[in-house]
Amino acid sequence: xxxxxxxxxxxxxxxxxxxxxxxxxxxxxxxxxxxxxxxxxxxxxxxxxxxxxxxxxxxxxxxxxxxxxxxxxxxxxxxxxxxxxxxxxxxxxxxxxxxx
Amino acid sequence: xxxxxxxxxxxxxxxxxxxxxxxxxxxxxxxxxxxxxxxxxxxxxxxxxxxxxxxxxxxxxxxxxxxxxxxxxxxxxxxxxxxxxxxx
Numbered sequence: 001x002x003x004x005x006x007x008x009x010x011x012x013x014x015x016x017x018x019x020x021x022x023x024x025x026x027x028x029x030x031x032x033x034x035x036x037x038x039x040x041x042x043x044x045x046x047x048x049x050x051x052x053x054x055x056x057x058x059x060x061x062x063x064x065x066x067x068x069x070x071x072x073x074x075x076x077x078x079x080x081x082x083x084x085x086x087x088x089x090x091x092x093x094x095x096x097x098x099x100x
Numbered sequence: 101x102x103x104x105x106x107x108x109x110x111x112x113x114x115x116x117x118x119x120x121x122x123x124x125x126x127x128x129x130x131x132x133x134x135x136x137x138x139x140x141x142x143x144x145x146x147x148x149x150x151x152x153x154x155x156x157x158x159x160x161x162x163x164x165x166x167x168x169x170x171x172x173x174x175x176x177x178x179x180x181x182x183x184x185x186x187x188x
Contacts, residue, residue, distance in 0.1 A: 082179045
């Protein structure tokens with residue numbers, strides 16, 4: 001069971017790394033939101049499920065899965081809310097003509 | 101397994117420092133909000149791994165659950181406030 005847990009946690013860390021690279025390097029607010037809205041949710045879910053598999057079958061694992069369900073519901077909602085606030089405030093889009 | 105948890109925790113801490121660049125120098129308030137949201141999400145994982153490192157997962161799991169809820173509510177409050185008030 002440890003091998004499965006290690007695979008889950010390393011995959012989740014890779015997704016968190018991809019989210020961070022996207023947050024730093026992408027040129028626009030909306031593209032940054034696109035990068036870290038999805039990769040962050042998937043990475044944290046994989047890490048939490050890997051830790052729950054490592055712990056075994058107990059009440060603590062049930063609480064860990066409760067945290068996973070909470071994040072699965074709340075993280076896309078927060079992303080949607082921030083993105084709607086930015087869209088109503090008319091933040092400028094990145095276009096190709098403006099250059100890098 | 102302890103060494104593996106320690107290594108993963110240090111890697112996630114390094115990623116938090118990388119995100120801190122966007123929170124400090126990001127143009128405008130919205131970039132800072134998403135940077136703080138991402139840092140809060142990474143903190144949940146760090147808290148769970150610290151619980152496994154200290155062999156006290158029963159205590160740290162409650163802290164992590166509360167931190168998840170606080171992170172969500174803070175992000176929703178900031179985005180609603182700046183949606184009504186305007187960014188500038």
